[in-house]
Amino acid sequence: MSIPRVPRHADFRKLAASGAHIGGVIALADLERIGAELLAHDGLVTVALGFGIDDEGHRVIDGHVEAELVLQCQRCLGPMRLGVAADVHLAMVWREEEIPALPQRLEGVVIGDEPGDLFALVEDELLLALPFAPSHAQGECAALEVPGDAAAAPDATQAEDEARENPFAVLAKYREPPH
């Protein structure tokens, strides 16, 4: 049996009302924002999300997303494989202003009148789970083991600057960091 593909769009309110479960995979190639951070775009994100209404009446999305990503090591600028996973605890709100009133355990996700975008939701979770400046474990940077490779230094500085202007920082302000 092949693993089902997660649909891009879904009616989140209906899914919550019916207590639906969505499990399957999304191609990394379909996630453009995280694609900009990756050195390889093949691979799949594994998604398991349960929709429902909690005891306090919040329409919630609980679950887990994970993927093996090929990121750029910020020390040697070489490729590094990293398993990234995030637990999802979201509550649907209709306006941004409702988010501060949510209990601590829930992150708010604003749902408009349009069908919800599951790809964007999963991508946000993965982006928040990315390390700020990924790097190989000590001593595993291949490029730095090449003697006399001084050319790498200016690039490394530039990479640090880019990491500082990381767009995820903006997202992180609105949402709890992953645990």
Ligand SMILES: [Zn+2]
């Ligand atoms: Zn490295």
